[in-house]
Amino acid sequence: MTAITTNTTTHATTLVPLDRLIISPLNVRKHSNKDIATLAHAIATRGLLQSLVVRPAADGTYEVMAGQRRLRALQK
Secondary structure (H helix, E strand, C coil), X not given: CEEEEECCEEEEECCCCHHHEEECCCCCXXXXXXXXXXXXXXXXXXXXXXXXXXXXXXXXXXEEEECHHHHHHHHC
């Protein structure tokens, strides 16, 4: 785990298995199946360039707050 501290806020980078990620009901995008195949190909070719923003959920999973399309592409 890598931690980045800015003022009084700490941000941590953690690797989380795909099967522990769920879409948060608070996620901004509600309908985002557009062009998932193209995004999946780009991630397979170049890697994931921007991390997902998640928060821990009560049941041991992590809610994806930002990055729903990236999650769907990674799952594909």
